[in-house]
Amino acid sequence: MGRQGARRYLSRIGFVFFLVLVSLFFAIPMLWLVLAPFDANPTMSIGMPDWTLSNFQRVFENPQAMRAILNSLIIGIGTMLLVVILGSTASYALSRVRIPGRDALLYSLLLLSSIVTGTAAMVPTFQLINLLGLINTQIAVILVITGGLLPTVIFILKDFMDSLPKSYEESARLYGAKPYQILMHVVAPVARPGIAFVAIWAIVQVWANFLVPFILLRSPELQPAAVVMHTFYTESGQADLRLISAFSLLYSLPVILIYFLVNRRFGFRFHGGIKS
Known part of the structure; x- marks a missing residue:
């Protein structure tokens, strides 16, 4: 692989890495929006929730x-x-x-x-x-x-x-x-x-x-x-x-x-x- 091919390969890796970062930037808030409502004690961080539906009950009440x-x-x-x-x-x-x-x-x-x-x-x-x-x-x-x-x-x-x-x-x-x-x-x-x-x-x-x-x-x-x-x-x-x-x-x-x-x-x- 020549120098030009190596540069092209590295540029592709950099572009893919950039797309992954941008995707995470938009995906993390969406993931919190989906998981946090079912967590008994939600925080601003993302993790496996302690599954519950009581949060929705509070909304309806x-x-x-x-x-x-x-x-x-x-x-x-x-x-x-x-x-x-x-x-x-x-x-x-x-x-x-x-x-x-x-x-x-x-x-x-x-x-x-x-x-x-x-x-x-x-x-x-x-x-x-x-x-x-x-x-x-x-x-x-x-x-x-x-x-x-x-x-x-x-x-x-x-x-x-x-x-x-x-x-x-x-x-x-x-x-x-x-x-x-x-x-x-x-x-x-x-x-x-x-x-x-x-x-x-x-x-x-x-x-x-x-x-x-x-x-x-x-x-x-x-x-x-x-x-x-x-x-x-x-x-x-x-x-x-x-x-x-x-x-x-x-x-x-x-x-x-x-x-x-x-x-x-x-x-x-x-x-x-x-x-x-």
Whole structure:
């Protein structure tokens, strides 16, 4: 083996070692999430658990825990529906209507949504929601998160709308279909993979969002799981790992199930350069 072959062999070993480190970096937290809920005395380290189901019993007995997951579902599904409806109609309009500066407008919205983060806009957002009288309502959380997600959603879905042949719509018009019928029965079925991706992505963004509901919601019975989890402490002020570990596993299951259900129904593939 020559010097060049030895270097290539060592570079491959280094690359494999790097991939193993990266895999462990992501696998260890997932392993803790799976094992800790079944440990009678969970810690921050990973080891064989002392198997028990009492941690889940504590979650079910906690009045805030299960209500918080329900609140997360309400906010997540509400945001997802609003994002899909508004994003689909707006992207379809931008794809079909030729207006001056259309692409510049789209890229500007995407750029501004990336630069002006939710944290930076939280004070004016709070003032606006307060003027509307929507403080301490889940509708306010849905509207604020939807506004933050829409620029990216429109940018993604427009790619799908551009790929749809206009001949489909022209054929539907010849048979007397109205614009909303064309959108529902011609455009939406073809763009289903993109809509499915956007729907899952919106729910994931809502599921992990802590700041918006924490600021806008005052009543504990309205707060989602991402906020309520930060209240799980023992009487001495220490984090209750038994409750947190079991609740975290239950909290993760809905998003995982939604992903597999939609993936089985629609599938995810690359379409027009964007994952669908």
